[in-house]
Amino acid sequence: EENAGLVDVGDGKAVAFKIESHNHPSAVEPYEGAATGVGGIHRDIFTMGARPICALDSLRFGSLEKSRVRYLFDGVVRGIGDYGNSFGVPTVAGEVYFEDAYEGNPLVNAMSVGVVDIDYTARAAADTPGHHVVLVGADTGRDGIHGATFASAEIDEDSEEDRPSVQVGDPFTEKLLLEATLEAIREGVVEGIQDMGAAGLTSSAFEMCASSDTGMDLHLDRVPTRETGMTPYEIMLSESQERMLVVCEPGAEEALAEIYGKWDLNAQRIGTVTESGRVRT
The missing domain is CATH 3.30.1330.10 (PurM-like, N-terminal domain)
Structure with a gap:
């Protein structure tokens, strides 16, 4: 999709x-x-x-x-x-x-x-094994963890306890992300791109691989975080806003880093597309 x-x-x-x-x-x-x-x-x-x-x-x-x-x-x-x-x-x-x-x-x-x-449309795909996986945008924190499951739960008297699962947005950072992303797409350095919404890195990685029948190897220690001591579980499920997952050709991550860096945003390579059909962390 x-x-x-x-x-x-x-x-x-x-x-x-x-x-x-x-x-x-x-x-x-x-x-x-x-x-x-x-x-x-x-x-x-x-x-x-x-x-x-x-x-x-x-x-x-x-x-x-x-x-x-x-x-x-x-x-x-x-x-x-x-x-x-x-x-x-x-x-x-x-x-x-x-x-x-x-x-x-x-x-x-x-x-x-x-x-x-x-001529400048983009797809949420990871078609080519060997291509690089780059996380762009804001740092990853603990906000929004379990937001996806909480959003589907029944509302009752205990729902107020779910308040920490609600994400916190920053529209000014999103404006920067918009301009950087459109520039990267126009420059032709994006093979595929997926928003990190519900379930964060987990859903974006699995959705891109599912649409292309490929897999990914992800190195979570490379993910830029804004809080110390985050576990792999927290990094995979964080729903911190204003982040994207990009797939690019080997070598194009330097151009991505230059474009996103100009807008004071991360562009960190965190993995590789594989033929395995599985996402491995």
Whole structure:
């Protein structure tokens, strides 16, 4: 699967689009839950090589007569607006409904739309054994660990304990990641690229290999971390935001490091594509 859909609109252009929910994180930590939902959906667009041009949302809440619903509503709306405005992409349309059925579990759906020259699209693939695997973007921390499983759990009175599993986004770093990634794709040094979303490095590595019927050898001691003493388990499952996994030809990692370094971001080779059909750490 690719990170987002593409529609050829003629004249050498395509429109990239995707919609995704961030319901459970927004129910527990509405501001960061909604903000990182917006950040993640924009990353899905520019990993296709497209520049995001606008965002949309579809929201559902309980009755505003309830104080907790007002708290959730305020946090979600501010999270969506603050991340988009800081990133530089406006929210141009949306809808919101209030029904009692959504009191304990609001629905937060974010959509991003982008435009790309067809000649500069990118794929979430790791097609060629021997090619190098490079982690680009921000440092890896302990935030968001188990975020993927927590996002699918049932909300109950104990859900507040899951607050540490909600990711924390940085739209200013994502803006740097956007510009660096589009430059790297235009320069032709990216064979494949995958956003690190749910389950972090685990899902991005497995998804790229699954789409190409290949494998990867990953050296976790090479992953740039912002906290000391992180275990391999934590590194593989961290959902720290503003990170991508890139596959490139041998030797191209120097060009990647130069491009991402210009934007004050990491571009660290952490592995190699293999023929094994397995991801080995």
